[in-house]
Amino acid sequence: MKRYMILLVMLLMPLTAHALTAEEVVKKSQEAFFFQGKDFKARVVMKLISKGGQERVRELTMLRKNYGASGGEQKYFMYFYQPADVKDMTFMVYKYPAKDDDRWLFVPAINMVRRIAAQDKSSSFVGSDFTYEDVSGRDIEDDTHEIVKEEKLGANDCFVIKSTPKKADVDYSYKLSWIDKGNFLPLKDEYYDKKGELSRVFNAEEIKDVKGFPTVTKRIMKNLLSGHRTETTFIKTDYNIGIEDNLFSERFLKQPPKKWTE
Amino acid sequence: MRSSQESGARSQELKDKSLIICVLCSVLCVLSFSYSYASDISIHGFVQGNYSVDTTASNPDGKDFKWAEERIQLKLDASKDPFHLFLKTDAFYDHIDDASHLELREGYADFTSSSWDTRIGRQIITWGLGDLIFINDVFPKDYEAFFSGRPLEYLKKGIDGIKISMYPSVASAELIIIPFFEPNNFPDRKRFHMFDPMPLVTEREEENPAITIENTEIAFRVYRDVAGYDASLYYYRGFFRQPSMLPDSMTSPTKIDLVYPELSVYGASIQGRALDGVLSLEAGYYDSREDRDGTDPMTPNSQAKLLVGYQRQMWEDFTIGLQYYGEYMDDYSEYEENLPSGFPQEKRFHQLASVRLTQFLVHQTLRLSFFSFYSPSNDDYLLNPEVKYNFSDSVWAAVGANVFGGGDEWDQFGSLDENDNVYVQVRYEF
Numbered sequence: 001m002k003r004y005m006i007l008l009v010m011l012l013m014p015l016t017a018h019a020l021t022a023e024e025v026v027k028k029s030q031e032a033f034f035f036q037g038k039d040f041k042a043r044v045v046m047k048l049i050s051k052g053g054q055e056r057v058r059e060l061t062m063l064r065k066n067y068g069a070s071g072g073e074q075k076y077f078m079y080f081y082q083p084a085d086v087k088d089m090t091f092m093v094y095k096y097p098a099k100d101d102d103r104w105l106f107v108p109a110i111n112m113v114r115r116i117a118a119q120d121k122s123s124s125f126v127g128s129d130f131t132y133e134d135v136s137g138r139d140i141e142d143d144t145h146e147i148v149k150e151e152k153l154g155a156n157d158c159f160v161i162k163s164t165p166k167k168a169d170v171d172y173s174y175k176l177s178w179i180d181k182g183n184f185l186p187l188k189d190e191y192y193d194k195k196g197e198l199s200r201v202f203n204a205e206e207i208k209d210v211k212g213f214p215t216v217t218k219r220i221m222k223n224l225l226s227g228h229r230t231e232t233t234f235i236k237t238d239y240n241i242g243i244e245d246n247l248f249s250e251r252f253l254k255q256p257p258k259k260w261t262e
Numbered sequence: 263m264r265s266s267q268e269s270g271a272r273s274q275e276l277k278d279k280s281l282i283i284c285v286l287c288s289v290l291c292v293l294s295f296s297y298s299y300a301s302d303i304s305i306h307g308f309v310q311g312n313y314s315v316d317t318t319a320s321n322p323d324g325k326d327f328k329w330a331e332e333r334i335q336l337k338l339d340a341s342k343d344p345f346h347l348f349l350k351t352d353a354f355y356d357h358i359d360d361a362s363h364l365e366l367r368e369g370y371a372d373f374t375s376s377s378w379d380t381r382i383g384r385q386i387i388t389w390g391l392g393d394l395i396f397i398n399d400v401f402p403k404d405y406e407a408f409f410s411g412r413p414l415e416y417l418k419k420g421i422d423g424i425k426i427s428m429y430p431s432v433a434s435a436e437l438i439i440i441p442f443f444e445p446n447n448f449p450d451r452k453r454f455h456m457f458d459p460m461p462l463v464t465e466r467e468e469e470n471p472a473i474t475i476e477n478t479e480i481a482f483r484v485y486r487d488v489a490g491y492d493a494s495l496y497y498y499r500g501f502f503r504q505p506s507m508l509p510d511s512m513t514s515p516t517k518i519d520l521v522y523p524e525l526s527v528y529g530a531s532i533q534g535r536a537l538d539g540v541l542s543l544e545a546g547y548y549d550s551r552e553d554r555d556g557t558d559p560m561t562p563n564s565q566a567k568l569l570v571g572y573q574r575q576m577w578e579d580f581t582i583g584l585q586y587y588g589e590y591m592d593d594y595s596e597y598e599e600n601l602p603s604g605f606p607q608e609k610r611f612h613q614l615a616s617v618r619l620t621q622f623l624v625h626q627t628l629r630l631s632f633f634s635f636y637s638p639s640n641d642d643y644l645l646n647p648e649v650k651y652n653f654s655d656s657v658w659a660a661v662g663a664n665v666f667g668g669g670d671e672w673d674q675f676g677s678l679d680e681n682d683n684v685y686v687q688v689r690y691e692f
Contacts, residue, residue: 056654111387119574120577120578
């Protein structure tokens with residue numbers, strides 16, 4: 001009997017002994033957070049709330065399609081409803097791994113499509129506390145990752161990953177991420193500034209199952225230095241909806257199809 | 263020759279009114295139709311105040327404002343696949359002329375199918391890559407709006423015509439057919455001090471090209487992605503939108519006709535990521551069909567035009583845009599030989615450089631911007647600083663200035679030297 005036990009333990013060894021590396025955890029997390037499904041759609045409502053409580057609303061439909069494997073090329077199409085001065089504007093991003101994005105903006109008042117310069121991925125997205133990278137992901141190779149500990153966050157077992165940018169191309173010196181061991185979604189991120197002080201905090205407030213994909217449908221990014229925060233809600237979230245390739249074109253930037261913007 | 267800012271056509275209410283009535287009727291039809299079929303209808307718009315005060319000299323007619331108006335704009339959208347109807351109408355009260363106006367900014371119907379689209383009616387079309395420099399954007403502009411400190415969208419005027427867009431796999435294409443000629447709008451002589459080579463001849467008559475099949479303007483653009491760059495080819499057959507002066511006699515003129523000579527344009531552009539920014543190249547050849555040998559001094563000679571633009575984000579929410587533009591006149595010696603004495607002589611090679619700096623602050627609700635043109639060949643300039651703040655999601659205000667100077671009194675910006683102004687725009691959008 002003892003012999004069988006040893007055999008069983010030996011059989012199980014490869015499974016238990018191969019713990020995930022920090023890079024693997026981050027890769028799985030990006031897969032779960034930015035790359036799920038073949039394509040994805042959400043109506044995004046962002047509330048930008050100042051320290052004094054003044055609220056501004058940014059509302060858009062975001063459509064995303066993957067090209068190739070997780071971590072590969074993606075295309076984004078966004079259509080804005082609010083505020084009034086950007087209503088009917090559309091925005092398109094071709095996102096490449098390890099290369100600057102291509103971005104186009106359509107300005108309906110003068111019926112013009114214009115490419116826009118997009119070097120700084122740590123820029124604020126539509127004035128919110130989220131950056132472009134927070135919205136569409138950051139290349140794994142841009143940071144060094146280490147598992148600093150494993151702990152529970154609420155009821156969830158998490159890896160705590162420290163990601164340190166290799167270059168000083170962002171306004172934080174490192175980030176701590178609490179990544180759910182079950183679904184690999186980031187439940188909390190803490191950004192530490194150059195002085196080592198906690199500057200921004202991300203919290204996944206609500207996670208829903210959409211077509212079998214666990215999805216963060218409510219999230220908050222709070223800037224502790226300014227007191228400003230952004231609450232983002234995803235409504236009408238869906239996956240694998242058959243977004244056509246030709247959506248990502250000048251034609252549909254100028255005339256976004258009703259079926260996607262309703 | 264350049265007879266800039268010579269057009270008298272300030273507004274076209276009559277034409278607009280009939281068009282508005284026409285479009286309103288069709289909108290009502292569509293509305294009643296679509297109501298019964300529960301299509302999408304939305305109404306948006308804004309209320310705006312826009313004032314621009316002289317800072318260097320009063321207007322030629324003694325008034326002190328370049329622009330002073332309250333305006334309401336209504337945008338109506340109705341759609342029922344595969345149709346879409348859009349109407350953008352402005353009503354405004356002009357305090358300088360003490361008059362109210364109704365203006366149809368855009369009014370068109372779209373039909374969309376899987377591989378082609380059609381748009382019929384008054385529509386704004388923007389082509390080319392320039393920032394306030396237009397080579398292949400051959401469509402009408404309102405320069406008075408731009409120089410008076412009105413919101414930038416008023417620089418563009420709609421065309422009355424048909425646009426057919428096609429999307430075969432090899433490339434996309436747009437064909438624009440414009441039966442009704444629309445000239446550029448240049449600053450009003452009562453409001454702007456400008457150079458006039460024949461100031462004593464006050465009798466002037468504007469002659470638009472007749473509405474005929476032969477005079478129908480055609481514009482064609484083919485575009486596609488080429489190795490990650492956006493590439494376009496352009497063709498236009500129509501007319502210059504800036505009038506030429508045709509005096510009844512060169513020696514003792516009593517009357518000047520303002521005419522729009524025939525023009526064809528052949529052009530190309532390419533834009534893409536380069537040098538850590540966005541690089542734009544655009545070129546065009548202006549074939550002056552009525553003066554191909556360059557001997558008629560009253561009609562512009564043919565010209566080759568080139569634009570190089572570069573835009574880069576330097577740090578968060580700060581963007582710099584640089585442009586260089588050159589314009590080379592064909593048959594320059596013929597032009598020189600035939601230019602009547604006393605007329606200012608244009609340079610063979612006209613150059614223009616521009617810089618645009620934009621910084622967003624306070625969660626992109628405050629925008630500081632600076633735009634400037636400078637001509638290395640003529641030494642004249644335009645400066646346009648502006649501050650815009652969004653007080654809330656529906657209210658914004660902008661304060662800015664237009665400062666002109668340098669060069670000679672007949673140069674593009676030198677001629678506007680006495681027209682410096684400070685402007686305010688306040689808008690509530692709904």
